[in-house]
Amino acid sequence: MLALVTVSIAGLPRFGLDAGTAAAAGSDACQGKKLIMGTSPDYPPYESTDAKNGGDIIGLDVDIAKSIANKLGCKLEITGMDFNGLIAALQSGRVDFVMSGMSVTEERKQSVDFSNNYYAARNTIVSKKDSPYTTMEQLEGKRVGVQLGSTQETAVAGLKGATIKKLNRIPDLIQEIKSNRIDAAIVEDAVALDAVASNPDLSITMLPSENQEQGYAIAFPKGSTLTPAFNDALQAMDASGEKKHIVDKWFGTKEEQKVNNKLIDFSxxxxxxxxxxxxxxxxxxxxxxxxxxxxxxxxxxxxxxxxxxxxxxxxxxxxxxxxxxxxxxxxxxxxxxxxxxxxxxxxxxxxxxxxxxxxxxxxxxxxxxxxxxxxxxxxxxxxxxxxxxxxxxxxxxxxxxxxxxxxxxxxxxxxxxxxxxxxxxxxxxxxxxxxxxxxxxxxxxxxxxxxxxxxxxxxxxxxxxxxxxxxxxxxxxxxx
Missing domain, CATH: 1.10.3720.10 (MetI-like)
Known part of the structure; x- marks a missing residue:
């Protein structure tokens, strides 16, 4: 069954008076049609699968996409797939846009168009609390994990003697650290905070912001008429404070969970x-x-x-x-x-x-x-x-x-x-x-x-x- 989740276009409350301007700007691009959003639902808090409550895809990116679709008068559908297949899905017309914590890079710009940035993040080192790594230099000669197709691949490209392990999903990287198959992983800050909150035996270190700050944007097929409409909607969300409200909702303090030391616990x-x-x-x-x-x-x-x-x-x-x-x-x-x-x-x-x-x-x-x-x-x-x-x-x-x-x-x-x-x-x-x-x-x-x-x-x-x-x-x- 296609993992396609139909979501309500009445998602979030509308903020301010600029929403009408954004809707007018996007009316020609949308015209009441259905928009399909591609995402990789394994990157909380940006997107994840709410397995306990029906399996819908939720997260910061989803809430922003719902709000934009609402402003443009579109119906929104969300389909999940592996991160490294998102660009291919976009180019083949399977999805209308991709929103999955995707950073803007020159290489990706050759294949797709990007909206304005909607969030900036920094790289972090995730490692075990009892043997933490605090600098990139300490990772030289170590086993380091990154997500396949992410900008973190570029961040570790210059590590001397390091063994780089590339996996499709962030949770798999966390599991590899806990299993001692890798020494550390380079992931984005909000994702790292979420992982550490669920795994108190792990620690994170923020990397210097120089050349590390990543701009997350929405990807579209080349020449898509949706790009300017989405930019207008994002600008309206910034002006009204709606985007800050969504960011605060998903990046709020998460209660730290206790470490489950049981070898097997089916509860x-x-x-x-x-x-x-x-x-x-x-x-x-x-x-x-x-x-x-x-x-x-x-x-x-x-x-x-x-x-x-x-x-x-x-x-x-x-x-x-x-x-x-x-x-x-x-x-x-x-x-x-x-x-x-x-x-x-x-x-x-x-x-x-x-x-x-x-x-x-x-x-x-x-x-x-x-x-x-x-x-x-x-x-x-x-x-x-x-x-x-x-x-x-x-x-x-x-x-x-x-x-x-x-x-x-x-x-x-x-x-x-x-x-x-x-x-x-x-x-x-x-x-x-x-x-x-x-x-x-x-x-x-x-x-x-x-x-x-x-x-x-x-x-x-x-x-x-x-x-x-x-x-x-x-x-x-x-x-x-």
């Missing part, structure tokens, strides 16, 4: 279990769609391979070699991002996932089904032909049912693989089971409990599937 999942369980529906729906497509298209490909028509055999062989010879993740990302660019169709994330996995599964199943058909005794085909039974009737009523009995275990294995591989679809923003567990991990900075719960659910799903398959196999044997 940390209180309030999160329903959120995780809702991912089961998405996982099962995805598996059903991709398995059905894979079986149908795989059967057609297998018949192509057995055909006497050479072009059909060439096509099926080439198709199989391409889909088995390239990474599944590449196929998924290519279908999701390239379809809007090439065909001008905004393909839903779940549809893109089902299509990618179904087409990939068909390549493997075509060989399995072909083997099952060829395993049927040749004498049955000859007898059917001698009796004048049409080829199509022979395949549907005689050959194929016997082939399915032979390959049933392989078909079940393919379905099991699809259930487990469904975790890959999180890279395009689908909130399936494992992605929801990762949101919970980001919220409480504990990895074991939510991940083991997700693992148990996956195991139960696979156990149910294999049990049903055994029942079906026994029934088929009794019908022989």
């Amino acid at each position: 940390t999942l209180d309030g999160y279990v329903p959120f995780i369980l809702r991912g089961v529906y998405v996982t099962l729906l995805f598996t059903l769609v991709s398995a059905s497509l894979g079986f149908i298209w795989g059967t057609i490909l297998s018949l192509f391979k057995l055909s006497s028509i050479k072009p059909l055999r060439w096509f099926s062989t080439f198709y199989t070699s391409v889909f088995r010879g390239t990474p599944l993740l590449l196929q998924l990302v290519l279908i999701y991002y390239a379809t809007p660019q090439i065909f001008h169709y905004d393909i839903p994330a779940l549809m893109a996932a089902g299509l990618a996995f179904g087409l990939n599964s068909a390549a493997y199943l075509s060989e399995t089904i072909r083997g099952g058909i060829m395993a049927v005794d040749r004498g049955q085909r000859e007898a059917a032909m001698a009796l004048g039974i049409p080829y199509r009737t022979m395949m549907i009523s005689i050959i194929f049912p016997q082939a399915v009995k032979t390959i049933l275990p392989a078909l079940v294995n393919e379905c099991v693989s699809l259930i487990k591989e469904s975790s890959l679809v999180s890279v395009i923003g689908v909130s399936e089971l494992l992605r929801r567990a990762s949101f919970v991990q980001a919220a409480n900075y504990r990895a074991f409990e939510p991940l083991i719960l997700a693992g148990v659910i996956y195991y139960v799903l696979v156990l149910i599937l294999t049990s049903l398959a055994r029942l079906l196999e026994r029934r088929l044997r009794r019908s022989d």
Whole structure:
């Protein structure tokens, strides 16, 4: 299911009299249409997933975006994805603008347009309280973590002898520090404060502001008509004091939590279990769609391979070699991002996932089904032909049912693989089971409990599937 959250356009109260001016300035750019905002909801307090209260994306950036949409008379939808995929989503037209604590850099300016800055932040060093690091020089020769695609990558580029670890999400960096896999991480100040409030065993050090102050801005496609309208709205928010009100709301003092020293504590999942369980529906729906497509298209490909028509055999062989010879993740990302660019169709994330996995599964199943058909005794085909039974009737009523009995275990294995591989679809923003567990991990900075719960659910799903398959196999044997 596409992680798309429809939010009210009546979000925050309107401040001052400049809102009407901003709305008038943006009327031509918006005209009451729906705007889609792309963000990476793992960067509190700018954006995060409220897993305990329905899973909506919340944060400073979200509140500012709601206010701007309200001023411009637009409806706002928010879609979450990995930070390093935001620019690609913008360029392919999947989102209208990106707001995700994104700094303005010369490199990014080559690909997108930016609004005026709406917030400035500073880099900080996050490390363990019992072995803190206070200067960049102390990090030379150490293991340092940064978020992939962030400006912090540039900040650590000159560290001599340092081993730089780049991860997609800030919570993963915090977990790496706590697990002693890295010595420190460079993150933005507000995010660091939030992380330390939840993990009192960590400490932060603000880096000097010289050349470190980052301007966060809203990113748009090149030449977007939304840019001046958003700038006017941001200016109106500054003039009325509305933006300061939002900043104070999210950057207020956070109560420090006690360190949870328990090795395993499933009570940390209180309030999160329903959120995780809702991912089961998405996982099962995805598996059903991709398995059905894979079986149908795989059967057609297998018949192509057995055909006497050479072009059909060439096509099926080439198709199989391409889909088995390239990474599944590449196929998924290519279908999701390239379809809007090439065909001008905004393909839903779940549809893109089902299509990618179904087409990939068909390549493997075509060989399995072909083997099952060829395993049927040749004498049955000859007898059917001698009796004048049409080829199509022979395949549907005689050959194929016997082939399915032979390959049933392989078909079940393919379905099991699809259930487990469904975790890959999180890279395009689908909130399936494992992605929801990762949101919970980001919220409480504990990895074991939510991940083991997700693992148990996956195991139960696979156990149910294999049990049903055994029942079906026994029934088929009794019908022989």
